[in-house]
Amino acid sequence: MRCSNEVTPLKAAERERIKKWHLYVWKFFSDRYFKAVLVGRLKQMSQDKLDVVIIENSSVELLPKELWSHESAKRVQDSFGVAPRMQILDWNYHRAGMSKLRNIEKRGRPDVVHFALLDATSTPIFASGKLKVVIHALNGDVISPKNSTHPPRTLNRFCGVMAKILAGEEGPDERNLFQIERKKSFKDLLSMYEIDEAVSLTRLGTGIDLRDLVKSESSRRAYAIGGFAHGHFDEEVILNSKPMSISKEPLAAHVVSARLSYELERSKLM
Numbered sequence: 001m002r003c004s005n006e007v008t009p010l011k012a013a014e015r016e017r018i019k020k021w022h023l024y025v026w027k028f029f030s031d032r033y034f035k036a037v038l039v040g041r042l043k044q045m046s047q048d049k050l051d052v053v054i055i056e057n058s059s060v061e062l063l064p065k066e067l068w069s070h071e072s073a074k075r076v077q078d079s080f081g082v083a084p085r086m087q088i089l090d091w092n093y094h095r096a097g098m099s100k101l102r103n104i105e106k107r108g109r110p111d112v113v114h115f116a117l118l119d120a121t122s123t124p125i126f127a128s129g130k131l132k133v134v135i136h137a138l139n140g141d142v143i144s145p146k147n148s149t150h151p152p153r154t155l156n157r158f159c160g161v162m163a164k165i166l167a168g169e170e171g172p173d174e175r176n177l178f179q180i181e182r183k184k185s186f187k188d189l190l191s192m193y194e195i196d197e198a199v200s201l202t203r204l205g206t207g208i209d210l211r212d213l214v215k216s217e218s219s220r221r222a223y224a225i226g227g228f229a230h231g232h233f234d235e236e237v238i239l240n241s242k243p244m245s246i247s248k249e250p251l252a253a254h255v256v257s258a259r260l261s262y263e264l265e266r267s268k269l270m
């Protein structure tokens with residue numbers, strides 16, 4: 001006698017067919033589901049991608065010791081009450097003593113750094129958190145305003161804050177405004193911020209339309225702008241980046257910083 005739930009050869013084949021069909025349907029939808037999740041995540045990642053503007057070889061440094069007793073340092077102390085060891089080297093005030101310094105053309109212009117910083121950080125893209133701005137000082141220190149903070153607006157205040165940071169005497173106020181890392185090379189910076197591609201903006205680079213350059217972005221990118229008034233990037237920067245020129249004319253660093261922030265904003269926020 002046959003039991004009712006006995007598996008006949010026909011039923012077994014039918015079950016096998018249904019099982020295969022289920023497997024096929026599951027595979028079909030799960031493949032698409034995982035692909036959709038992956039594509040969504042990649043899109044999300046590219047939107048999250050944080051570009052970095054590096055104000056490179058930034059002309060901001062403490063007054064070198066050999067100028068502490070110079071007449072110009074004394075004058076600054078009398079006028080502003082700042083001791084020589086806490087003064088920022090500034091061509092406007094210290095030029096009489098600067099002729100003996102090495103690499104003079106890149107030094108003593110904190111105003112160049114300050115302007116470029118303000119132009120990049122006074123933008124909607126910086127406020128949105130999609131742009132990181134970094135001052136890479138001539139001594140290698142890395143000073144980066146935290147998102148949603150406002151760097152000091154006046155040059156005197158900016159120099160006061162930079163002096164404290166560069167002297168290693170920053171307090172809670174400075175730490176609230178800036179992230180600080182010590183003595184990094186340009187290459188260190190690129191790995192710190194996980195940069196895939198670095199572009200150095202220089203009149204000597206390959207000519208390109210800035211809008212096309214920003215649009216062609218496919219990976220996490222750093223843009224270096226010279227934070228100095230004269231001369232060119234150090235060799236290490238050129239060796240570790242693609243030099244690009246956005247105009248036949250030499251431009252001021254803050255003009256490049258403003259144009260670049262605007263193009264990044266157009267491509268990411270608008």
Ligand SMILES: C[S@@+](CC[C@H](N)C(=O)[O-])C[C@H]1O[C@@H](n2cnc3c(N)ncnc32)[C@H](O)[C@@H]1O
Pocket residue numbers: 200201202203204224225226227228229230231232233244245246247248249250251252253256
């Ligand atoms: C005052 S410039 C330094 C001068 C330097 N001799 C030069 O022409 O690149 C400050 C910075 O602005 C940027 N810059 C100036 N002119 C540029 C141009 N035509 N294309 C791209 N970047 C430029 C560079 O990053 C440069 O280091």
